Amino acid sequence: MFRRLLIANRGEIAVRVARACRDLGVVPIGLYSDADRDAPFLDWMEEAYAIGGRSAQESYLDVRKVVSVARSAGVDALHPGYGFLAENPELPRACSEAGIVWVGPSPEAIELMGDKAAARLAALRAGGPLTPG
Numbered sequence: 001m002f003r004r005l006l007i008a009n010r011g012e013i014a015v016r017v018a019r020a021c022r023d024l025g026v027v028p029i030g031l032y033s034d035a036d037r038d039a040p041f042l043d044w045m046e047e048a049y050a051i052g053g054r055s056a057q058e059s060y061l062d063v064r065k066v067v068s069v070a071r072s073a074g075v076d077a078l079h080p081g082y083g084f085l086a087e088n089p090e091l092p093r094a095c096s097e098a099g100i101v102w103v104g105p106s107p108e109a110i111e112l113m114g115d116k117a118a119a120r121l122a123a124l125r126a127g128g129p130l131t132p133g
Contacts, residue, residue, distance in 0.1 A: 002076030002101055004029055008066050008091070009081025011041050017079050018044035029073045031066065033059035049073055060084045067094045077101035087114060 004027045007017045018028035018041075030045035035054045042048045049069045053059035060066070061084055070078050078100050080086035089107035096102065105113075113119045123130055 001026070003027060004073065004075040004077075005103070006031065006066075006070045006073060006075040006078045006100075007045070007081060008060065008070075008078055009084055009086075010036055010039065010060065013081040013083075014041040015044050017081060029075055031060075031069050035059075047073060056084065061088075063088065063090050063094050066091065067098050067100070070095070070100050071098055075100060077103050079103040089114075 001024070005017075005021050006029045007014045007021075008031060009017070010032065014030060018030070021028040027046045028044060030042055030048040031051050032039060032042055032048055033051060033053050033056075036042070037050070049072065051059045051062070051065045051069055053062070063085065066078070066085065078091075078095050080091060080103075085091040086104060087110060089110040092102040092104060092107045092110070104110075112122055120130065
């Protein structure tokens with residue numbers, strides 16, 4: 001189990017992950033863009049780090065900035081929430097390179113599920129239920 005988890009997301013999902021962290025005795029660490037400087041989700045974090053930028057592209061979607069915060073904060077693990085970088089296979093790869101546990105699917109699974117035709121074929125091979133189409 002890890003001690004400190006960076007929640008690389010904002011809003012309600014960040015609150016939900018922070019609550020789960022506290023239930024497990026894990027320290028929730030947040031990050032925020034310039035636009036979210038005073039956002040309520042930050043109240044649930046033990047520590048929070050600014051990543052700059054007003055847009056998602058300049059902040060939450062910047063793998064380099066997110067991993068830099070994770071290193072600076074001394075976290076053991078990173079949770080992407082959903083949306084933003086949760087669907088980018090580069091973040092789990094960058095976490096692995098930085099020695100940070102990635103809480104989420106493998107980069108290969110993210111790539112597979114990002115391709116609708118390949119995901120459908122994988123579900124079919126696994127015997128999953130599919131709608132015609």
